[in-house]
Amino acid sequence: MQFKPEQYYRVSLERMRQAHMVYGNGAAFSLAMYCGGLAVESLLRAFRWTEDPSFEGRHDLSDLLKASRLLRIDDEYMRRKNASEEDIHTSGVTLRAAMNEVVILWHNNLRFASEASLKAFLNNIGRLKGVKGDPLKKNALDLLSAAQTVVNRGVTLWTSKTKS
Amino acid sequence: MDIKDKIISTLFHALKPEYVRLEDDDGISGFVVSSQFEGMSTLDRQGKIEHALQNASLTQKDRRRVLMIAGLTPGEYESVGARIRVHQVREMTGGEIEVVLHGGHSDAEYVRGTLNSQKGVRTLDPNPVPGAPGVLMSLRAKGTPANPLTREKAIAILKKDSYIEVMPNA
Numbered sequence: 001m002q003f004k005p006e007q008y009y010r011v012s013l014e015r016m017r018q019a020h021m022v023y024g025n026g027a028a029f030s031l032a033m034y035c036g037g038l039a040v041e042s043l044l045r046a047f048r049w050t051e052d053p054s055f056e057g058r059h060d061l062s063d064l065l066k067a068s069r070l071l072r073i074d075d076e077y078m079r080r081k082n083a084s085e086e087d088i089h090t091s092g093v094t095l096r097a098a099m100n101e102v103v104i105l106w107h108n109n110l111r112f113a114s115e116a117s118l119k120a121f122l123n124n125i126g127r128l129k130g131v132k133g134d135p136l137k138k139n140a141l142d143l144l145s146a147a148q149t150v151v152n153r154g155v156t157l158w159t160s161k162t163k164s
Numbered sequence: 165m166d167i168k169d170k171i172i173s174t175l176f177h178a179l180k181p182e183y184v185r186l187e188d189d190d191g192i193s194g195f196v197v198s199s200q201f202e203g204m205s206t207l208d209r210q211g212k213i214e215h216a217l218q219n220a221s222l223t224q225k226d227r228r229r230v231l232m233i234a235g236l237t238p239g240e241y242e243s244v245g246a247r248i249r250v251h252q253v254r255e256m257t258g259g260e261i262e263v264v265l266h267g268g269h270s271d272a273e274y275v276r277g278t279l280n281s282q283k284g285v286r287t288l289d290p291n292p293v294p295g296a297p298g299v300l301m302s303l304r305a306k307g308t309p310a311n312p313l314t315r316e317k318a319i320a321i322l323k324k325d326s327y328i329e330v331m332p333n334a
Contacts, residue, residue, distance in 0.1 A: 126202070
């Protein structure tokens with residue numbers, strides 16, 4: 001199936017909503033995390049495909065980072081809005097921190113991960129240390145918050161792009 | 165020195181990382197792996213990376229080419245990162261070994277450094293593979309007459325490095 005940028009954008013919003021629903025249900029944090037990361041991947045694809053329909057994004061770290069033109073578009077958007085260099089800097093660091101969090105916590109193989117294997121993965125990357133309460137819930141919330149930050153910025157940029 | 169190499173050099177100086185991998189595909193992206201990021205929030209990691217980049221001698225235009233450099237701990241990289249893939253290790257005439265890898269110049273330099281760290285091993289500058297520039301790189305290495313570098317020995321050295329993956333049938 002071939003998708004257009006607009007479809008990737010729409011599905012990114014849909015996956016983000018679904019991620020929150022699954023998280024709220026409290027029974028499948030690995031699935032919630034998978035959906036949250038997928039929302040970001042779909043959004044990046046929407047922006048990347050707009051510029052370069054030949055881009056063959058695979059679901060790996062390098063390609064996810066390569067597709068992060070959204071971050072550059074953000075700088076350009078803020079400059080057009082006459083934002084100060086300090087605001088642009090703060091916004092850039094916040095957005096990149098959110099993206100960094102997604103890169104650490106999201107992996108395409110999460111779609112096959114049981115809650116037990118998610119826990120093992122989080123343990124391997126040191127994300128269980130010092131967590132009070134359910135560590136899966138905590139990490140799922142971390143990923144969803146980061147994904148939401150990226151998606152929110154994407155919505156602003158997409159809306160401004162389609163208006164112009 | 166191009167922008168990517170300038171950034172790699174700056175990151176090495178500022179963060180003393182174990183490994184840096186950047187790609188330039190209409191914008192620079194990649195990751196820097198450092199123990200300094202242990203127990204650090206991603207906001208602080210990005211702050212450190214940003215601070216390092218501010219000290220690099222980059223023009224504003226160059227600076228805008230940087231898309232995203234993720235900061236990872238070695239443990240995170242182990243779980244989510246992509247290693248440098250070595251596709252072929254073969255014996256050439258004159259006791260030389262040719263290593264063909266997937267990646268750019270900085271990846272080839274990393275592999276070269278790994279081989280160079282072995283006593284008596286000398287390497288030549290890496291080169292793009294004809295017909296696949298920007299995709300495959302090749303480099304040659306040689307041992308000494310008393311301690312020659314064989315294909316098996318080269319593979320064993322490369323396999324020991326956690327940032328390199330020697331592909332089956334290499």
